[in-house]
Amino acid sequence: MAPRDVTVPPREAARRLIEQARAERRHLLEPEAYQLLQAYSLPVPRHRFVRDAEEAVAAAEAIGFPVALKVVSPDILHKSESGGVRLDLRGPAAVREAFEAVRTGARAARADARLPGALVVEMARPGTEVIVGMTRDPQFGATVMFGLGGIFVEIYRDVSFRIVPVAEPDAREMIREVKGLPLLTGYRGRPPADLEAIARMVLQVSRMAEELPEIAEVDLNPVVVHERGVLPLDARVLLSLEETSA
């Protein structure tokens, strides 16, 4: 009766990831953030961490073209601003070139940036983009945010908040209260988006905030919502890194 599954339980794995990163005094790397989401039964894009250009090509072939390639560095928080993200790579040559380019960009942004490798990620089907986030408010404690992506959040601040713990009806309600809701419920012949999948994501992020107090901030932005399911295209998880009392 030897157990067939000897892997650690997912929540325990999440905890270990966080402990490891905090011990190294850094936030979660993107592949680790995806592992965290998976530990909370949330979907992530197919991805593979690679250390060199040849591994990147192999990963792209395994995932299937086209792919995106993103720099992975504990020292680069805003990847796109340092040219650290390349999208829609359609063949091995493009992947090789992108691997070198994102590293050059990262070095230009920060000369001493640690560059363990890059992430090769599937290109998601287009859909409506939303954001789901968690921040800790000095008064209210952990709060979960939902909003429509792009200009809707940046210009119109079309977002809604709830404080943790978020209950299921709250999660549904906060999705329904953004002004841009029609973009999700079927606008100009678009199929209605999967609001239930967004609600599940909101609930799991709330749970994460409750169970893992070391997480300071979660930013899933953008998250593509399809007719069925959601897919985060980027995941940033910041940890509280102040000195723990010895």
Added chain:
Amino acid sequence: MPHPDPPRRDPAVFEALFRPKAVAVVGASTQPEKLGYQVFRNLTEAGFAGPLHPVNPKADAILGRKAYPSVADLPEPADLAVIIVPARLVPETIRACGRKGTRAAIVISGGFSESGPEGERLQQDAVAAAREAGIALVGPNCQGVNHPYHGLCASWPLLTTRGCMAIASQSGTVGAALMDWAAQEELGVSAFVSMGNRADVDESDLLDYFAADPNTRAIALYIEGIKSVPRFLRAVAGCSKPLVVLKAGRTPKGRKAAESHTRSLAGRDEVYEGAFRQYRIHRAATLEELYDAAKALAYLTRPAGKRICIITSSGGSGILATDAAENAGLDVAPLPEALRAALKPVLPAHCTVANPLDLTGDATAAMYRQVAEAAAPHFDSLVVIFGDPIPGASEVIPAASPHAVICLGGADVEREERARMHRKGLPTFPTPERGVLALSHLTRF
């Protein structure tokens, strides 16, 4: 849990605050232009039944009552002390009151945390003195407490009208304005508390108290920031009465102003918005909405849904009400065929039988009544607009109904009918927009 869970207050301190047996006014003055005079005079004139003792070392008597040179000289314990002395004397005054059996103190004096580091230190001293003596402290830097059901006006202006809305406010003037409006309308309040700097007693304590207060049916709260969010949310969760909150400092500059006014952490508006929805707190955007929503929640019954029928004598008002309803998410639903048929013989020939239902300037109270009775079973609530002088308007809608009554443009007849409605406990609203928005609060959660 990440949040501490401090104990609730001993109900005895609220008894001393709202239903004291004897009141000492430390810093009562003989000079009419001083607050120490006005507050003492209001206390003497509001009908407080127990002993009222002025404390003033330079006076023999104030307003005909013997004055005592110090708290220690008081002839009997005063469970409530109203303190209007310079800030630097407040901590010692509180200690002296504690020795005299005081359980609650209202510190009206300013010059505390709102005035700088020295004031902040004095405030801390005052709170420490109060805690040590087992005294609940309201204020400092506040406009006092008014509890008309106990004849207690430890505040200004002098108002004594009893009603069923409780008001707690971080700003004295804002709270007093609400209370003044309620008195003007003969609706009154169940209690008024100006919280000032909230050094000790805060909105969470008052929510706990109002939740159990038999005279309070709805609570109106003006705040610039919540003092302790975990305590507040616990108090809200434990309060079955509707709570309306006007949270000032919605914009970045407003938030900055709020942070310097009573030194509260104003917080991000979007987070407040979410938390308020989550905890079923009615949010008001303006002072009028705070008042109107509290009034509607205190005096009207809850409609079963959002379908409304607008009955008016004024076409313009009916359109304004329709716009307001659309904006507030109420449904100005078409009249059912059965209702249209029933109304035809009742209405003047030139009326358009639609929603809004314009009875035109020919409308009489009898016609309103027939129409309202016919329409009510088909809708969740009625919006009844008396847009002309309509004698007998006060007989159209009974008290304790889910209907919003709006009176405007009726001059003397309107004032008389409106007063009758308020006296029977049916609130009215001064404009279609305000009435409809207030009504929408009843269907919000």
